[in-house]
Structure formats: C-alpha cells, structure tokens
Amino acid sequence: MKSTVPNILPAPPSALRGGLISLALPTLLSSLGSSITNVSLPTLAQVFGASFQDVQWVVIAYLLAITTLIVGVGRLGDIISRRTLLLAGLSLFMLASLGCAVAPTIWWLIAARVAQGLGGTVMMAITLALVGETISKDKVGRAMGLLGTLSAVGTALGPTLGGVLIAGFGWQSIFLINLPLGGVALFCVYRYLPQTDPQQVTKQGGFDFVGMALLGLTLALFSLAMTLGHGHFGSLNSLLLLGTAVAACAFVWVEKKVASPLVQLALLRQPILSSGLLTNMLVSTVIMTSFVVGPLYLAHGLELAPQQVGLVMSAGPLIAALAGVPSGYLVDRFGAPQMISLGLLGVCLGASALSMISPTQGVVGYILPICLITAGYALFQAANNTAVIKQVGIERRGVASGLLNLARNLGFIIGASAMGGIFALASAASDIRLGSAAGLQLTYLVAAVLAGLGLLLALWSQLYRKGQSATQE
Structure with missing residues (x-):
C-alpha cells in the first residue's frame, strides 16, 4: 500500500x-x-x-x-x-x-x-x-x-x-x-x-453540497447587506441581515447532522485556529480603512490632485510587496506566535498615530503611519497563515485555507462598509478640510481599538500554546 x-x-x-x-x-x-x-x-x-x-x-x-x-x-x-x-x-x-x-x-x-x-x-x-x-x-x-x-x-x-x-x-x-x-x-x-496519493482521497468522506449552498447563501446575503445602498443602511439591508442570520442558523444545524460536514464545527473550537481567524478578520477591517477613507482625506483634507492621491496610495501596497519575503524569513527564524504579536503591534501603533493626525503634518504625517501599518500587516499575514496551516491536519488544510481567505474577505467587506460609514458621520462638517481630518481621526481610533483587540487575542493564544506545551511535558 x-x-x-x-x-x-x-x-x-x-x-x-x-x-x-x-x-x-x-x-x-x-x-x-x-x-x-x-x-x-x-x-x-x-x-x-x-x-x-x-x-x-x-x-x-x-x-x-x-x-x-x-x-x-x-x-x-x-x-x-x-x-x-x-x-x-x-x-x-x-x-x-x-x-x-x-x-x-x-x-x-x-x-x-x-x-x-x-x-x-x-x-x-x-x-x-x-x-x-x-x-x-x-x-x-x-x-x-x-x-x-x-x-x-x-x-x-x-x-x-x-x-x-x-x-x-x-x-x-x-x-x-x-x-x-x-x-x-x-x-x-x-x-x-x-500529485496527491489517490488512496488519500477515499479517506476524506463525501462533499457536503447542502452545507456549501447554505454557507454560500449566508455569505452572499451578508455581502449584499454590507455593500448595497452606497453607505446608507436601509430596510433592504436589514432584511438581508435577517436572511443572513436565518441561513447561518440553518447552516449550523446541517453541519451538526451530516456525516461529512463542509466545516467541522469542532475545528472552530480550537483556540489557536479560532483566534487566528478572528484576528485575521479584525486586521483586514483595519487595512481596508486606508483604501476607503485614505483617498478622501488626501483629496479633501490635504487638497492633493488625483495623480498625487494615486501616488500616495501606492505607498502601502509597495511596502507590503517589499516586506512580504523578509516577513517570511522572520517567521521561520523566530516563530509564528512572536511575529503575529509584533505585526499586530505595528498595525496598532500605526492606527493610533493616524487617530491623532492633523492636516498640518502633510503627506509625510500620513505616509509614515501607513507604512508601519502595512509592514505590520505583511508580517502578521505571513505568521498567522503559517500558524493556522501548521495547526490543522493535512486532511483539513483546504478548509482552513478557505476559512483564512474568508475571514480576510469578510474583514474587507466590513471595513469598506462600517469604516466608510464612520468616516462619513465624523466628517460631516461645514469645513471639508477639517471635517476630513476629523473623520480620519475617528475612523483610525476605531481601527486602533480593533487592532488592539487582535493583539490581545494573539497574546492570549500565545499563552494558551505555552500552557499546552507545559501540560504535554
């Protein structure tokens, strides 16, 4: 065999x-x-x-x-x-x-x-x-x-x-x-x-088509609830969220009953995995903030031309591209748990700096914290993905990978909707320049809180790992 x-x-x-x-x-x-x-x-x-x-x-x-x-x-x-x-x-x-x-x-x-x-x-x-x-x-x-x-x-x-x-x-x-x-x-x-050994395929059970349909319906309804209405949350959005809750309950019920569930609910009860997924969603919400409110602040708060806005906005992705491979080396050298915490600390500090920003600080005052946030995010992503994939067995790595990507996408969707709404609410001032600065400050204050919650989750997960190791010894 x-x-x-x-x-x-x-x-x-x-x-x-x-x-x-x-x-x-x-x-x-x-x-x-x-x-x-x-x-x-x-x-x-x-x-x-x-x-x-x-x-x-x-x-x-x-x-x-x-x-x-x-x-x-x-x-x-x-x-x-x-x-x-x-x-x-x-x-x-x-x-x-x-x-x-x-x-x-x-x-x-x-x-x-x-x-x-x-x-x-x-x-x-x-x-x-x-x-x-x-x-x-x-x-x-x-x-x-x-x-x-x-x-x-x-x-x-x-x-x-x-x-x-x-x-x-x-x-x-x-x-x-x-x-x-x-x-x-x-x-x-x-x-x-x-090529995967074909004998491995027969050991994984069947495919849960009903569960996939219900999860897809849940996520589609939630995504539409967060994106329709162009920032105005109305009765249609409420109905879509209600439908999301009903579909989610049906999905959980089905997953408890079927022999080969799409998502083993016990998998989500693993503290390291669940904290990694939740932290991923929180940090992705923070990252989406820069794409949603950044152009508005740069255009109205700093009064930059469209070409200048595009140039400044490219700083974040450029830093992410440069930091990705070095982040991976750091994860292999010092371990994923420590690098998760360090990356989240960078995101938290960068968001905190932007929550105190003033238009008088100019473009540099915006770019430096964004670079810190993006570098921290690159380190977090490399470390968190490594930790989660190593945590689960090979027979569930596909689901774990899907859940990681799902958590990130949900964070992006929530960030685009919720953070955009917070910015619009806080920037409603007669002076558009000062209003944009106030909107950015409040939005990134919320972002800093979310990053801080992610950091606390990561530290708790690190303590849990140490406790597990001590128990096994």
Whole structure:
C-alpha cells in the first residue's frame, strides 16, 4: 500500500524554485483579477452603454464569487487532489478570461466574471493549503511571505497595468493578459507540484453540497447587506441581515447532522485556529480603512490632485510587496506566535498615530503611519497563515485555507462598509478640510481599538500554546 503522507519538495534549489513559482503565479493572477478591472469601469460603461451601477457588478461579481465559494472550494481540495483542482481552477480562469474579452453585452461580461471568480477562488484557497503540503516545514514562513508579496504586487499593479493595457490595446486586453500568464502557471503546476496519493482521497468522506449552498447563501446575503445602498443602511439591508442570520442558523444545524460536514464545527473550537481567524478578520477591517477613507482625506483634507492621491496610495501596497519575503524569513527564524504579536503591534501603533493626525503634518504625517501599518500587516499575514496551516491536519488544510481567505474577505467587506460609514458621520462638517481630518481621526481610533483587540487575542493564544506545551511535558 502506498503511503498517504504528502510529498515534500526535494532539496535541489531548482525544484524548490519551481514549486514556489507554481504557487506564486496563481496567487498573482487571482489578485490581478480583482484589481485590474477597477480602472476599466468608465470605459466599459461607454462601450456597452451601461450605467455605472451596472458596470460596478463587473467588480462585485468577482469578489462575491470568491467570498461565497472559497470555503467550499477549500473543502473540495481536501477530498480530491489539490494539484488536479488547481489545474482545473487555472484552466477555468483562463477560459473565463477569454469569455470576458469576447463579451457582446455587459451581462455576458458579468456572468463571465462570476466564472473567473470561481477560478480565482480555487487559486486562492488551494495555494495556501499546498504550501503546507509541498514546502518543507522550515521554509513555510518564507513561502507564505512570498505569496503575501505576490498578492500585494497584484493589488498594486492592477490599476496601473490596466490603464496601460486599455490605452494601448483596448479593454479586452485586461482579460487577455491572463492567457499567457495562466499558461505559464499551468505548466509550472503540472511540472513541479507533486500529485496527491489517490488512496488519500477515499479517506476524506463525501462533499457536503447542502452545507456549501447554505454557507454560500449566508455569505452572499451578508455581502449584499454590507455593500448595497452606497453607505446608507436601509430596510433592504436589514432584511438581508435577517436572511443572513436565518441561513447561518440553518447552516449550523446541517453541519451538526451530516456525516461529512463542509466545516467541522469542532475545528472552530480550537483556540489557536479560532483566534487566528478572528484576528485575521479584525486586521483586514483595519487595512481596508486606508483604501476607503485614505483617498478622501488626501483629496479633501490635504487638497492633493488625483495623480498625487494615486501616488500616495501606492505607498502601502509597495511596502507590503517589499516586506512580504523578509516577513517570511522572520517567521521561520523566530516563530509564528512572536511575529503575529509584533505585526499586530505595528498595525496598532500605526492606527493610533493616524487617530491623532492633523492636516498640518502633510503627506509625510500620513505616509509614515501607513507604512508601519502595512509592514505590520505583511508580517502578521505571513505568521498567522503559517500558524493556522501548521495547526490543522493535512486532511483539513483546504478548509482552513478557505476559512483564512474568508475571514480576510469578510474583514474587507466590513471595513469598506462600517469604516466608510464612520468616516462619513465624523466628517460631516461645514469645513471639508477639517471635517476630513476629523473623520480620519475617528475612523483610525476605531481601527486602533480593533487592532488592539487582535493583539490581545494573539497574546492570549500565545499563552494558551505555552500552557499546552507545559501540560504535554
């Protein structure tokens, strides 16, 4: 009988590099898929004769597909070969990209974006799980740091690359660019990632389709409740939240009854895992704050031109890209628990500094805390992902990866809605310059509290680990 222990990448540097590229390229592609379309919305509205509300769904459809399906896709990766699933996800992403490029109507394009989002979901969920399966334990932190770097690069590069491609080759090019990149990724995954032992597949049980449908419905309703209304929370949002609660209760009931649940509820009762997921959501809420309220403060509070706003806003993603790989080395060198706390401390200090900001401090007064927040976030992400993936067994790494991505996406959704609302409430002043500063201060005060709660959770988790080790000894 063959062993079901996963293969670990062999020692030769070429194999290690190939494996890392196989995981990094899908991460870059899924991140680009999210950010590259934002700049195309005015062009798409003109080409298809659509309203701005309609073309917004080109962005929303992709994000909604990822948010609603990522846990189910992660679980599917626990049941079938993750390598096979990643190849299928890449192929779907490429085909959907082609479908986007030839779209004759806006609704065709939106439907193709849903399919592209499904492919992106596979790439996001499976790459994290494959790190623990294919990379040796002493290099997991570095691999997580590299994936964080590529995710940040994709986010930062998307708007600029999209603008250049649209200006030079038309709007279709922002989707066609995925074909050569996806082809390289397909080759690398096929060539370098090891195949899962098929005997392992039969030991994982069936797939919980009802649970996936209910969780997807729960997340879709919650996402719509947080995004519809353009910042105004009305009766429709309340009804959607009520539907979210009902669907969530039904999901929990089903998960307790089925033989092979989508999410083993006992998994969420593991203190290290649950604290890692909750902290991830809190910190992601803080990070989204800079994307939501930062441009408003820079434009109104500091009175910068649009080009200057874009330049200042690129500082955060640039720092994240530069800090990702060094963060991974620090995690491997000093351990994930300590680096989680250090990263959260950086986020907390940066948010606290912005809660006391004044327009008289200028651009430097804004950029320095943002750089501290972003570097702290990069360190936290590398450490937290490493800790969570190492905590769970190989048979549940797909679900754990999906939950990590879900926690991050929920934090982004809450941050975009709640933090935007707080800023709007606090900045309602007759003097728009002073109002923007007041809005930023209050918003980041709340962000500092959230980061502080995350830090307390991390410290508690660290104490819990030490207690566990002492008990086992």
